[in-house]
Amino acid sequence: MKVLDAVAWLGAAVLGAVEYVGELGMFTVSGISHVFRPPYYPRQIGRAFMEIGYFSLPVVALTALFTGMVLALQSYTGFSRFGAESAIASVVVLSVTRELGPVLAGLMVSGRAGAAMAAELGTMRVTDQIDALSTLSTDPMKYLVAPRLLAGIIALPLLVLLADILGVMGGYLVGVYKLGFSSGGYLTSTFSNLQAQDVISGLIKAAVFGFLIALMGCFNGYRSRGGAQGVGSATTSAVVAASVLILALDYVLTQVLFAK
Amino acid sequence: MSEIKIRIRGLKKYFGAKKVLDGIDLDIETGTGMVVIGGSGTGKSVLLKSILGLVTPDAGSIEIDGVDVLKAPRGQARELRQQIGMLFQNGALFDSLPVWENVAFGLLAQKKVSRAKARDVAVEILAQVGLGVDVAGLSPSELSGGMQKRVGLARAIAARPAIMFFDEPTTGLDPIMGAVIDELIVDCVKKLGSTSIAITHDMASAQRIGDKAAMLYEGRISWSGPAAELLTTPDTVVDQFTHGRAHGPIKMALRK
Ligand SMILES: Nc1ncnc2c1ncn2[C@@H]1O[C@H](COP(=O)(O)OP(=O)(O)OP(=O)(O)O)[C@@H](O)[C@H]1O
């Protein structure tokens, strides 16, 4: 009996997972197709852009600045053991542009904007607002989801560009004012090793992460059920799913972008 | 013999093992008001949502203007359903938009009014439901429940739809406002020649706004007839329900 229960449980879990992935797949396809078909809702796009991009500025900026500073400090204590202090500037700029900028900005924005999206759409779902939209000649996928996907794809690369600059600045501040590098020397070694590809690959990652954050926020909010508790768990799922996907896809993208 | 605007046959909707709608047959004639009554949780809202396409039924047919919207191509079904204005049970106002934008939402979406004029139009419609200009700029969360209901009503009738659904339009309103809203509903429906379905628990309201009435009981329409007969029909289920008797067939059904 126990064995049968376990099998039944496992079966239900697998079916649930398959259903979730299937729903997500259909939602993704539908969402993307709506991004490319009019009517467009510029106000909604603007609002989503503000929510994802503008209001995330402070948290992304601070994260990037401190990350750059810690990187410089940490690599100094490590590298000085074998006299490689001169590599610090390059380590900071390459780590920030290729990896830490997009990944950390992605995680921060998912916690902020992804959660907010899931909560807003979830509340709209359980209070019939999403149903009300379709009774008012408005497709909720077009009105609610497409603008957020678009805003995510555009806003995150811009945030990451800022994070790149502030991360390097953090490293510069520690390098010059604490570790005694010359200002010119630090900047020279920062840019001498930096290639356009480093920055661009980071921005491509950012666009993918921005899409993921908006997708998971919208998807989990859109399908939430059952009042306040349902909205709460939709919010949690959105952040957890986006964060895990960001880290997993970061690996895949790194593999693809830097395949030699 | 007037024509049928909405014809429902054998409509079934199950949620898991729960048979909420279990074979609904209902005709609504063009230009008439149908009142649907029934106990809490019997599926009245689900019935309206099925017609609107917000809930997918498991079986049956729903004809609007003679076309089965469950089988018609998506575009045609959407067009047929676009004639329906809906007042949701809880209002379902968009809380990210001010009151006037809520009211004008459908008009703006259908490009029946320009953004510049939308606010004035909305204020006019708000006045019809007894709300002043001062309300127009507020957010829905700043309104009382009854005011939200009236804004919901204003939004539902703004586009002068040919079909109107009212899910408990007077619940949560004081008796006088309830009567005013009833009058407004009758007015709209009659003036525009619209067809309406209203759900209500209020028998006085039911007789004011309904020409016909139907009782939803155990997943089916157990009784239907002129709304005027609601309180006098010998049907035991309707009699118990409309008179609010604690004892009768409905209570027995719940006990077993
Ligand atoms: N999305 C859903 N998923 C599962 N069950 C649902 C769903 N929507 C409605 N139900 C169930 O269907 C039944 C009918 O619900 P409905 O909202 O239509 O009731 P109602 O007749 O409108 O009641 P009330 O007068 O209280 O508004 C309820 O038992 C409810 O639990």
Ligand SMILES: [Mg+2]
């Ligand atoms: Mg209901």
